[in-house]
Every structure is written in C-alpha cells, then in structure tokens.
Amino acid sequence: MSKYHEFLTYLVPVATEQGATGSQGLQRLLLLRSFVAVVGILGLLAFQSIFGIVVSYTLITSLSIAILVSVALGYWRLKKSTFVSDTELFCHLLIDVVILISLLLNTGGASNPLISYLLVLLAVTAALLPRMFVNSFALIGILIYTSFLLLDLQSDHGMEAGPQNQEMIFQLHLVGMWVIFLVSSILIAVFITQMANAIKVREANLAEARENEIRNEQLVAIGTLAAGTAHALGTPLSTMAVLLTELDKLDAEELKNSEIKEDISVLRQQITRCKHSLTQLTRYYNKDNPDQPxxxxxxxxxxxxxxxxxxxxxxxxxxxxxxxxxxxxxxxxxxxxxxxxxxxxxxxxxxxxxxxxxxxxxxxxxxxxxxxxxxxxxxxxxxxxxxxxxxxxxxxxxxxxxxxxxxxxxxxxxxxxxxxxxxxxxxxxxxxxxxxxxxxxxxxxx
Structure with a gap:
C-alpha cells in the first residue's frame, strides 16, 4: 500500500455504523486545528524575531484562547455523543474559517500566505462531506478571498510611494494569487470529491466482499460437514438394511437364536452410530462456523x-x-x-x-x-x-x-x-x- 493511499485512507474514514464517519472526521479536524495553531503561532513569533515584524500579542492571545476553547468544546462534544451529523461537521469547519478570517484581518489580508489555508479546509471538506457541502464551502472560500483581494486593491498596502508600475506589478501578483486560488478551489471541489467518494465506495465494497467471503466459508464448512456425516451414515445404514432383510425371513422361533440376538445387538449399535453422527451435525451446524480451527x-x-x-x-x-x-x-x-x-x-x-x-x-x-x-x-x-x-x-x-x-x-x-x-x-x-x-x-x- 502506498503512502498516498494510507493518507487518503486515514483522511477518508469509512463508516461502519451511522455517525461513525462524522465522529472520526471531527476528531481529525480537531487534531488538524491544534497542529496548525501551534505551528502558526510559533511561525509568527519566529517572523517577529528574525524580520522584526510587529505582531500584536493581544491578537495571538485572543486567537490562542479561541482555538483552545473550540478544541476543548469539540472533544467534550465527542465524549458526550459519538454521533456527528454532516451539518454539524460542516459548522466545525466554519469555525476554522472564522478563526482564519480574524487572523487575516489583522495580518495583511489577501497578501498573507496563510489565506491559502482555505484550500486545505476545502480539501478536508471534500474528503469528509457530500458534494453539497463541498460546493458551499468552495463558494464561501472564493467569496472570502475575493473580499480580501478587493480590500487590498483599494488600499496602499502600507507600502512606501514608488513608481506606478511597481504598484501595478504587486496588484497583478495579488490577482494572480486569486486566480490560482479560484482554479484550485474548483479542482478540489470536483476531483477530490470524486476521489473521496470512490474510496468510500471501494472500502464499502471490500467490507461487503469480506462479509460474503466469511458467509461462503461458513456455507462450505456446513456442506463439508453434512457430506461427511452423510458418508458416515452410509455404512451403518447399509449394515442395518442387510440385517433387517435377513430378520424379515425368520420366524418367531428362530428370532430366539443367540446368533440372531447378536445381529440385533449389532443393529442397535449401528442405530447408535447414526444418532451420534446426526447429533454431531446438529451441534456444529448451530455454531457460527463449524469449520473454525x-x-x-x-x-x-x-x-x-x-x-x-x-x-x-x-x-x-x-x-x-x-x-x-x-x-x-x-x-x-x-x-x-x-x-x-x-x-x-x-x-x-x-x-x-x-x-x-x-x-x-x-x-x-x-x-x-x-x-x-x-x-x-x-x-x-x-x-x-x-x-x-x-x-x-x-x-x-x-x-x-x-x-x-x-x-x-x-x-x-x-x-x-x-x-x-x-x-x-x-x-x-x-x-x-x-x-x-x-x-x-x-x-x-x-
């Protein structure tokens, strides 16, 4: 199995019962939120130390508290009930969007590379939720990016005055980033959704095939046991048939002969043998798998x-x-x-x-x-x-x-x-x- 397939299998949980997919998806979303928050905060502090960029500690503290509270509430929700609907999971994804918007409003808007994190959230949506939610999230992401782009184009970006062509180049750069985001959103909404659905269908088919294989093995085991029992009954039944044929030819006086009594004893023995075989068949038929080693x-x-x-x-x-x-x-x-x-x-x-x-x-x-x-x-x-x-x-x-x-x-x-x-x-x-x-x-x- 390739590393790519292992990643998709982890990212795209397959439900074994109702609500299992949403529960697993929420767990992974909370882990992703925690990981990105830690990396993002450390990155901001590193940029401040290396490049001298001023970062508001109030902003960092507020976002950290918001993320911590959202993660804690998410795990409390999972502990309370394991059932998570698609709508609820979509709302949890929107919480990440709100946190990202709060960060972008105070750190450069469309010019902040973190705006591309919307694509990551869109990919997660495509992997976990039906197409309706994916299309909705793609539309929300495009509207958010477009709004930030228009705000940046209407401002001076905090840049020093310079030649007009330099400002135009920067504006073209922002527009180019927006176009790439737009195309990427469409591609993820279409192809990743299809890929996720294909994986879910394949895993479901594999699970069904495994169940059918186990069922077939049980049927073969029962058939083998029944055939073996039928074979075991063949000899005693043949013996009884021969003895009964001989006994039918005898009169009452001859039935008192010791040899005849011995034949009757053999007949009883063969009947016991047949009962034993049928008892074994019944006992093992009632088990889940009579062929189980x-x-x-x-x-x-x-x-x-x-x-x-x-x-x-x-x-x-x-x-x-x-x-x-x-x-x-x-x-x-x-x-x-x-x-x-x-x-x-x-x-x-x-x-x-x-x-x-x-x-x-x-x-x-x-x-x-x-x-x-x-x-x-x-x-x-x-x-x-x-x-x-x-x-x-x-x-x-x-x-x-x-x-x-x-x-x-x-x-x-x-x-x-x-x-x-x-x-x-x-x-x-x-x-x-x-x-x-x-x-x-x-x-x-x-």
Missing part, C-alpha cells in the same frame, strides 16, 4: 478419536500410540476429526488382523503433526491409487467413494496434507499431516 491438546484429540473407533468397532484390533509429548497442542476441527476417523475405519475394514495409528512430530517439518495409519490388508489397488482423492472412487462396491475425497478436502482447508501408499510387506498406510500452533513449532519428544 481450534487448539486441542494432543491427548484430548487422540482420546476423542479412540473412543469413537472402539465404541463403533469393539471387535477390531486398533492400537493407538503417541510418540511425542502428549501435552502437545494441535489445530483441528470437527471436519478434520471426521477425516481421521474415516481413514481409520477404511483401514479397519481392509485389515486382516490389526491397525496401527501413530502420532509423531514430522521429521522433515517440525511445524506439523504426522498421523500414520497402517493396516495389514491387501493394499490399495493400482487403479484406485491413481485416482485417489477424487470423488466416487472406491475399491469396495458398497462404498460411495467419498470418504478420502472429503477427508482430503477437510485436511487441506486446515493447511494439512494426506498421502496414501502401499507397504511392500503388505497393507496400506495413510500419512496425515496437520499444522501445529505457532507456539508448538519444533517441539519434539525428549
């Missing part, structure tokens, strides 16, 4: 996943091992939790005997947590491996093929990665890398 202790993160897996797959042999400090913090959210659980469940279904889930600090990138999920199954078919991570790709007929796709999307949104490989000795391995909080970077197991 959170810092969790590694132990809490692992226990949450471990409890879910062991409850849903009580007969599976799944070993969880933390190979780093268990008080380490990780960045996670509900979608990432679903992603890790989904990949572990895929390994459980593919494994012949057991599944290993290890948690380590990534050796090549100490700012990431590495989750290694290994199984001793047949491995991933080559045709599936080539399209891994794409939707509707699966090696199982009963699967929709969305699990890895959704897991990859959730982990990538958090700044992590997923890599799937086949192990030479047999089975497959998934490597999930999740970012660590900045204050955890480089922490390894002692």
């Amino acid at each position: 959170q810092n969790l202790s590694l132990q809490e993160f692992v226990n949450d996943i471990k409890d879910y897996i062991l409850n849903i797959h009580p007969g599976a042999s799944v070993k969880f091992k933390i190979n780093c400090k268990d008080d380490l913090e990780v960045i996670s959210n509900q979608n990432v939790r679903h992603a890790v659980i989904n990949i572990i469940e895929n390994s459980v279904k593919a494994a012949k005997n057991s599944v290993y889930v290890g948690f380590n600090i990534n050796n090549s990138s100490p700012s990431q947590l590495e989750i290694a999920i290994k199984d001793d199954g047949p491995g991933i078919p080559s045709n599936v491996m080539e399209s891994m991570g794409e939707p509707f790709i699966s090696s199982r007929k009963e699967s929709m093929g969305l699990g890895i796709f959704l897991a990859n999307a959730a982990v990538q949104r958090l700044g992590g990665t997923i890599e799937m490989i086949n192990i030479k000795s047999g089975g497959a391995q998934a490597m999930i890398n999740l970012p660590l909080p900045e204050n955890q970077h480089g922490i390894a197991d002692d």
